[in-house]
Amino acid sequence: MNEKEQLEAARDRVIENIAKNMHLYGISDSIGRMYGMLYFKNQPMTLDEMKEELGMSKTSMSTSVRTLMDLKMVEKVWRKGERKDLYKAEEDWHQTFVDQFTIRWRPSISMNKAAMEKSKKELQNMIINENTPEEIKKQALDDIQKLTNALDYYDWLNRLVTFFETGEIFEYIKKENQTKE
Amino acid sequence: MNEKEQLEAARDRVIENIAKNMHLYGISDSIGRMYGMLYFKNQPMTLDEMKEELGMSKTSMSTSVRTLMDLKMVEKVWRKGERKDLYKAEEDWHQTFVDQFTIRWRPSISMNKAAMEKSKKELQNMIINENTPEEIKKQALDDIQKLTNALDYYDWLNRLVTFFETGEIFEYIKKENQTKE
DNA sequence: CTGTTTATACAGTTTTTTCTGTACAAAGTT
DNA sequence: AACTTTGTACAGAAAAAACTGTATAAACAG
Numbered sequence: 331m332n333e334k335e336q337l338e339a340a341r342d343r344v345i346e347n348i349a350k351n352m353h354l355y356g357i358s359d360s361i362g363r364m365y366g367m368l369y370f371k372n373q374p375m376t377l378d379e380m381k382e383e384l385g386m387s388k389t390s391m392s393t394s395v396r397t398l399m400d401l402k403m404v405e406k407v408w409r410k411g412e413r414k415d416l417y418k419a420e421e422d423w424h425q426t427f428v429d430q431f432t433i434r435w436r437p438s439i440s441m442n443k444a445a446m447e448k449s450k451k452e453l454q455n456m457i458i459n460e461n462t463p464e465e466i467k468k469q470a471l472d473d474i475q476k477l478t479n480a481l482d483y484y485d486w487l488n489r490l491v492t493f494f495e496t497g498e499i500f501e502y503i504k505k506e507n508q509t510k511e
Numbered sequence: 512m513n514e515k516e517q518l519e520a521a522r523d524r525v526i527e528n529i530a531k532n533m534h535l536y537g538i539s540d541s542i543g544r545m546y547g548m549l550y551f552k553n554q555p556m557t558l559d560e561m562k563e564e565l566g567m568s569k570t571s572m573s574t575s576v577r578t579l580m581d582l583k584m585v586e587k588v589w590r591k592g593e594r595k596d597l598y599k600a601e602e603d604w605h606q607t608f609v610d611q612f613t614i615r616w617r618p619s620i621s622m623n624k625a626a627m628e629k630s631k632k633e634l635q636n637m638i639i640n641e642n643t644p645e646e647i648k649k650q651a652l653d654d655i656q657k658l659t660n661a662l663d664y665y666d667w668l669n670r671l672v673t674f675f676e677t678g679e680i681f682e683y684i685k686k687e688n689q690t691k692e
Numbered sequence: 693c694t695g696t697t698t699a700t701a702c703a704g705t706t707t708t709t710t711c712t713g714t715a716c717a718a719a720g721t722t
Numbered sequence: 723a724a725c726t727t728t729g730t731a732c733a734g735a736a737a738a739a740a741c742t743g744t745a746t747a748a749a750c751a752g
Contacts, residue, residue, distance in 0.1 A: 333647045336637060340630035341654060344661075347626040351619040356534065358710075370657060377729075387712045392730055413720070414728065421657075423664040438532040445528040449521035456517060466514045473522060476551060476602075480525075482686070483604040490684050502683060503671050505663070539740070558699075568742045573700055594750070595698065 341370055355401070355430055360386070361394045365403055368419035374407040376414040402429045424505055428494045435491055443484045450477045522551055536582070536611055541567070542575045546584055549600035555588040557595040583610040605686055609675045616672055624665045631658045 331339070345366035352362030367383060368375060375383075377391045384391070395417055398404035403426055407416040420426050453470040456462045462470070493499050512520070526547035533543030548564060549556060556564075558572045565572070576598055579585035584607055588597040601607055634651040637643045643651070674680050 333637060333643050336633065337647055337651055337654070340633045343626050344623075344630050344658065347623050351623055353537065354615060354619055356537075360710080370654060372653060388728090389713075389730075390711055393711090396730095421660070423661065424667060427664075427668070434535060438535055442525075442528050442532055445524050449525050452517065452521045456514060462514050466518055470518055472553065473518070473551060477525065479602070480604065482688075483608075485688050486605060486684060486686055487608070489688065490680075493684055499671075503667060503674055505667055507663070507666050507670070541740075569698095570700075570743075571741055574741090577700095 345370065355403075356434065357397060357401070360384075360390070361397055364391070364394050365398055365419055368404060368417065369421070371418075374409070374416035374418040376416060378414065380417075401433060402426070424500070428497070428499070431491050431494050435487070439484050439487055439491070443481065446477050446481055446484075450474055450481070453477070526551065536584075537615065538578060538582070541565075541571070542578055545572070545575050546579055546600055549585060549598065550602070552599075555590070555597035555599040557597055559595065561598075582614060583607070605681070609678070609680070612672050612675050616668070620665050620668055620672070624662065627658050627662055627665070631655055631662070634658070 345363060348366040348369070349359045349362035352359065352365070355362075357365075364380060364384060367380070377388055377395065380391045380395070381388045395404060399406065399417075403420050404417050405420065407418050409416055453474050456470050457467055457474075526544060529547035529550070530540045530543035533540065533546070536543075538546075545561060545565060548561070558569055558576065561572045561576070562569045576585060580587065580598075584601050585598050586601060588599050590597055634655050637651050638648055638655075
């Protein structure tokens with residue numbers, strides 16, 4: 331194995347690991363591999379270059395890169411005199427982590443909250459309504475308690491996401507590990 | 512629609528929403544639906560009862576419940592004189608959130624770290640080696656810088672997971688929202 | 693011990709997701 | 723204008739994941 335191969339082997343090991351663990355970010359191995367490759371390139375890449383390097387179709391490159399852009403893991407780059415679109419990886423993984431949270435969790439939180447608030451209101455009306463049988467009321471009360479707990483959690487989760495989003499988290503968990511020195 | 516149906520509709524709306532958003536925890540709709548159902552039941556359930564309620568095979572119930580147990584979202588419950596296994600949902604979602612992090616992220620972090628450290632070491636050896644061509648050395652140095660940044664991130668991430676795991680997070684993001692009162 | 697009940701391993705089927713090739717629209721070039 | 727290049731929509735193929743039924747092992751009852 332010559333030096334160039336050694337270099338590539340070291341790189342590929344890391345890329346493969348990134349790819350395998352990307353499911354935590356809710357993306358497939360292939361897309362993770364694309365990200366890993368871009369991370370190690372010093373130059374932004376075109377779809378055709380990626381197609382070449384990953385041995386996949388251009389269509390796949392197009393959809394994969396879009397997914398990564400939606401997650402703010404990749405950005406489009408402009409270069410004078412270049413007709414093709416160029417893409418580069420976001421390098422700051424702390425930022426990527428925080429963005430993930432904001433992009434993926436916020437919408438889910440508000441969806442769930444809305445559904446729970448609606449159901450909670452309906453159940454409260456059933457409690458008020460005198461025609462509701464006693465047995466049903468008991469169950470409704472029970473469900474209301476569960477929904478109240480769940481809503482408290484979503485409230486907490488929202489505050490947590492804000493804690494990340496604003497970067498406040500970095501005041502408590504420092505980017506540079508002080509304890510090392 | 513009578514009262515019982517109203518109650519069920521309110522419940523099902525929430526369960527369906529939980530199911531749809533469970534992909535954030537890396538689990539499928541069906542498994543999410545099982546969790547949602549268990550969350551609203553006051554009694555622990557057997558596999559056969561779940562099979563009945565969800566209209567799925569017992570095999571599915573068995574594997575789904577195991578997935579939820581691995582994630583500490585469901586626990587096995589013992590009841591005197593009951594031959595069948597009983598399962599109940601973990602009710603504290605704050606705890607569930609924290610567990611997710613520990614269970615899913617920790618192993619990935621250490622896998623990635625290991626791969627990166629190995630590659631970093633190999634690249635450093637190439638730098639030292641006088642036979643390595645200058646051009647390769649330049650690239651290796653560049654990769655080492657990227658790996659160093661990535662390892663710093665994983666170090667941060669590890670400290671973050673600990674911050675959750677120990678419950679320290681709750682000192683900063685309180686479970687009860689003070690600003691409400 | 694034999695017979696019964698419960699949970700799960702495993703193979704095969706169904707469903708979903710991922711990937712590709714073709715077709716076409718948008719933008720650039722001559 | 724006509725011709726070329728680039729990115730993506732869309733339909734179908736390939737691969738992966740989810741689900742089921744049967745078979746079997748483990749636990750229990752008599």
